[in-house]
Amino acid sequence: MASILGKWHLEHLESFRKRTKFFLEDERLFERWDDHHIGCLTKEFLRFKLLVALVSSYRYEGSRVNDGTARSEATTLAIAVKNVDKKNPIEDDGIVRILTTRSKLHLKAVVKYYKEIYGKNIDEDLDTLMSLKETLQCLCNPQAHFSKVLNDAFKDDADENTKEALTRVIVTRFNVDMKEIIEEFDKQYKIPLTQKIEDVALGNYKDFLVSLIRRVA
Numbered sequence: 001m002a003s004i005l006g007k008w009h010l011e012h013l014e015s016f017r018k019r020t021k022f023f024l025e026d027e028r029l030f031e032r033w034d035d036h037h038i039g040c041l042t043k044e045f046l047r048f049k050l051l052v053a054l055v056s057s058y059r060y061e062g063s064r065v066n067d068g069t070a071r072s073e074a075t076t077l078a079i080a081v082k083n084v085d086k087k088n089p090i091e092d093d094g095i096v097r098i099l100t101t102r103s104k105l106h107l108k109a110v111v112k113y114y115k116e117i118y119g120k121n122i123d124e125d126l127d128t129l130m131s132l133k134e135t136l137q138c139l140c141n142p143q144a145h146f147s148k149v150l151n152d153a154f155k156d157d158a159d160e161n162t163k164e165a166l167t168r169v170i171v172t173r174f175n176v177d178m179k180e181i182i183e184e185f186d187k188q189y190k191i192p193l194t195q196k197i198e199d200v201a202l203g204n205y206k207d208f209l210v211s212l213i214r215r216v217a
Contacts, residue, residue: 050090050099050131057100070109073098074117077110081125081132090131099135108140143184146173150181151189154200166197170212178216 076098080089089095098110114122126133137145146169152158153166173181185193194213197206 050096050135053096053100059101060103062103063105065103065106065109067109070106071113071117073102074110074113077114077122078118081129084129089129099139104139107136111136111140143177143180144188146181147185147188150185150193154196166209170209174212174216182213182217
């Protein structure tokens with residue numbers, strides 16, 4: 001879900017906010033909530049803090065990047081990852097703010113400075129923090145991220161949720177950036193996506209997916 005929300009355009013997010021009850025709730029209703037309700041809400045909010053922020057925050061989408069800020073936030077990320085035993089980074093207000101309000105160009109600069117400062121890609125430090133890792137991948141390089149999701153869906157040992165991502169990615173990205181995802185998949189895995197689908201899928205399902213791919217390829 002984080003990967004989908006992270007790639008939504010501003011107009012998609014605004015439409016979601018207007019149609020979703022969570023963002024329309026009459027604030028007077030909260031006056032009737034007791035401590036139990038507040039406690040439950042707090043617990044659930046921590047679980048979905050990043051997702052809620054991806055939907056509700058307004059991201060700067062301009063072309064200006066402050067290199068000093070990007071370098072500082074690379075250090076902030078590194079500290080949060082180092083202290084994961086004390087606090088999950090996606091529950092940290094500072095990390096959530098960086099991920100949900102900074103432009104995608106700015107986030108790419110943060111990732112670049114992370115490598116310059118610490119001598120390795122940030123992905124290498126996020127293997128145990130998949131939500132953070134996938135969110136960053138999707139924001140900074142969505143085509144590579146979704147290409148990997150598609151490739152994972154083709155593996156023999158993939159579970160049902162991973163396999164279902166094949167349909168989910170093709171359908172949800174069809175009118176967004178599916179052409180670029182197809183090109184990235186071909187480049188990464190040295191095989192056309194349509195051929196991979198024909199090798200793995202069967203019957204009408206295969207024909208449906210291949211027809212969608214060919215419409216945008």
